[in-house]
Amino acid sequence: MAYGGWCARAAIAAALAASLAGCSVDNAGGGKAVSEAVSSAAPTAAAAAKEASALPVDEQPGTVYYEIFVRSFYDASGDGIGDLNGVTAKLDYLRQLGVGGIWLMPINPSPSYHGYDVTDYRAVNPDYGTLDDLKKLTDEAHKRGIKVIMDLVVNHTSTEHPWFKEALTDPDSPYRSWYHFAGADEDLKADGAVGSNPWHLAADGKGKYLGVFWEGMPDLNFDNADVRQELASIGRYWLEQGLDGFRLDAAKHIYGDYSSMINSAEIQGANQKWWQEFRSGLSGVKPDAYLVGEVWDSPVVIAPYLDKALDSAFDFDLAGKLISAADRERDSDLAFTLGKAYGLYEKSSGGSYVDAPFLSNHDQTRVMTALSGNVSHAKMAAAMLLTLPGNPFIYYGEEIGMAGAKPDEYLREPMVWYADPAGGEGQTSWERGKYNAAGSAASVESEQRDKGSLLAWYRMLLRWRSEEPALRDGGIIAYSLKNAVPQVSAYVRETADERVLVLHNLSGQPQMSELAEEYGSFAKLSRKSDNAAELSGGVVTLPPYSSVILK
DSSP states (O other): OOHHHHHHHHHHHHHHHTSOOSOOTTTSTTHHHHHHHHHTOOSSHHHHHHHHHTSOOOOOOOOOEEEEOHHHHOOSSSSSSOOHHHHHHTHHHHHHHTOSEEEEOOOSOOSSSSOOSOSOTTSOOTTTOOHHHHHHHHHHHHHTTOEEEEEEOOSBOOTTSHHHHHHHHOTTSGGGGGBOEEETTOOOOOOBTTSSOOEEEOTTSSEEEEOSSOTTSOBBOTTSHHHHHHHHHHHHHHHHTTOOEEEETTGGGSSOOBTTTTTSHHHHHHHHHHHHHHHHHHTTTOTTOEEEEOOOSOHHHHGGGGTTTOSEEBOHHHHHHHHHHHHHTOOOOHHHHHHHHHHHHHHHHTSOOOOBOBSOOTTSOOHHHHTTTOHHHHHHHHHHHTTSSSOOEEETTGGGTOOOOSSGGGGSOOOOOOSSTTOOTTOOOSSOOSSSOTTTSOOHHHHHTOTTSHHHHHHHHHHHHHHOHHHHHOEEEEOOOSSOOTTEEEEEEEOSSOEEEEEEEOSSSOEEEEOOGGGOOOOOEEEESSTTOEEETTEEEEOTTEEEEEO
């Protein structure tokens, strides 16, 4: 990916569209050069488009990932709890869906149902199986061309972890300095980075310990070199077991304990330095290990993490825009939004970043609930997501329209495989569904029989993505239709060898979209979600809630 080339492309495209430029002095380096590129653009739009087409292409070779809460997914042992062998049993389902990677939420031993408070970093939760089961899963996934990454929670451990238990009971233990302790009466900062007092009274009442997220999750002390070395060693261990990388929980909270300090340059620099150290520590085992971080913040905060550290960071801002656009049935100018972020990411990473767009995850209201149960809107949200650059992530059950809202347990309900309320083989039952009760909710079984289902829609979009290189690997360029149609989202996806135009009618009414000649000729409807879509005389007729790809 070429930073200067991408920004110039974005600037020229924006000039053609008579809209704001995607790269500026404030949000990317080289803003002055971009402004000059816009002001000195050729006098005709056609000439400007020709100039843009000659610039380097911002490619992002991409894979679609599928997030799995193992406990809820599929039960191969018959105890009602999902397990690793259950995931293995459903790899063909995932391959048929079209995903190229899976993210396993925490699989380490833990006293909680969710697993984000780890008690043993080098073991598998016995509820989920054994290390051999994990190796079987990764082997079978790789045979199907599916990568496997796992949640790695390094910010904190469980209070039940042997490190912490020893540190708490023995002030002379070497593990004492692996955590943050203070006297019971010591005056401490109380503005925790996630909104509550991060200091908790120890069980014996003789002191306090730091736990930003919860009293059951004491923070590790990353100023201690032994801690850093051990965590890098743990990363290497799991890569040696066959994993392809990690989703890194709470990536901006390694040193970010207090709201008054988390956005300071010092804290951000310390976090960046740690992840660079972690990346370097993995290189001897798997130099191409995929690292995607949870950095729930703006692009300007995310960008430094992509410098010789993370490959991707989840695009939380974009997720909100996609849901809003589908709900309001109005275009949100995706290319412009992404252009601002990509300019920063390109410069920080030297061209090695990959975006990680998504709609929802295990911490957020599920898509179908956010869209008030409107299947058409859910289809359009998916259509936008799966035609964007990078590695899109799908949350399990999203493809069948599972619902869910806080508290967190109801965001992570059992996957619904069967239409029968009695369920069937492999159906998990560790928790009774509130939003996705068996028999009353969408199920894989019922949607597989329906050619118009949300599941069929996801499969279609993932097939398009696999068959169209520009959709899978290309960059994104702004595109303005001749006739302004706010209900239609339009953008170009491009590799060095191919350009395609993506159009989505987000509304329930037919739309006529007049193509702009200055962007080049798109003369063929390569893909269409509705057979009634037509291209004639430079005008595309888009049926309600439909998507097309033009070449």
